[in-house]
C-alpha cells in the first residue's frame with residue numbers, strides 16, 4: 342500500500358510518525374473519513390471544506406491549499422487502485438517538544454491512507470442493531486466543540502466502551518442537558534408518523550456529511566425533515582431510528598435501551614432512504630481517473 346505522507350507517496354513501511362508528533366502526544370490534529378464508490382470520491386469537496394474548518398477552529402495551519410489536498414486524495418486513490426474504498430485523511434500538529442505549546446511544532450503533517458473499511462457485520466445491516474444510551478456525555482461545545490472532527494476521540498471511545506461492555510455495538514450519547522447528541526461515530530435520525538427528525542448540531546453533533554446528504558435526499562422526495570432537540574423519549578417511541586456516517590453508511594436501529602423500535606425490524610423509510618443514498622453515492626463524486 343502507498344501512503345501519502347509529507348507531500349509524497351511512500352511505502353506503508355516507511356509511513357511512520359515521530360514520537361514527538363503532537364498528534365500522538367496530545368491528540369492534537371484533525372481528520373476526515375471519506376468513501377470512494379465506483380471510481381469516484383464521494384463528497385470530496387465537502388470533506389475538504391470540513392477538514393479546513395476543523396483545522397481553523399483549533400488554529401492549525403494546513404501547509405497546502407484545498408485544491409492541492411483534493412489532488413493528493415485523488416492521487417493516493419489512484420496509486421492504490423481504489424475504486425470502492427475508504428480514505429482516512431489525517432492532519433497532525435506535527436513534530437514539537439514534550440510541552441503542550443502547539444506553536445513550537447514545526448509543520449503540520451498530512452497523511453492520506455486509501456484502503457477499505459467494514460464497520461459492522463452485514464447481519465446488522467439486514468436485521469438492524471441494538472444500541473444503548475450511555476453515561477458519558479458528549480463533549481460540552483465550549484470545551485471541545487463536537488463540530489470539530491479532531492484527533493481527540495477519547496470522549497467517543499469512553500462512550501463506545503460503555504456500549505460494548507453493555508452488550509451493544511454502538512451507543513447514543515446525550516449532551517450536558519440530557520438531549521440526544523449522536524452515536525459515538527455516527528449521526529442519529531428518528532422517524533415518527535412519516536416525519537424525520539435529527540438533532541441540530543448545536544445539541545452536540547458533528548455536522549455529518551451523510552446526515553446532510555440524507556436530509557437533502559429526503560426533502561427532495563417529499564419527506565418533512567426537522568432539525569430539533571430530541572430526548573430519550575423520542576427515541577423510545579419512534580417508528581424507526583437509524584444512524585448515518587461515511588463508514589457506517591445508513592444502518593437501522595431496532596432496539597434502544599431495550600425498547601423495541603417499531604416492529605423490531607428495519608423500517609420502510611430507512612430502506613427507501615438507504616437505496617436512494619446508495620444510488621447517489623454510486624453516481625456522484627470526484628473522478629479518480
Ligand code: PMP
Pocket residue numbers: 374497523524525526527528546547548549550551552585586587588
Ligand atoms: N459523528 C461522529 C462523532 C463521527 O465521527 C462521524 C464520522 N464517522 C459522524 C458523526 C458522521 O459524519 P459523516 O457522515 O460526515 O461521516
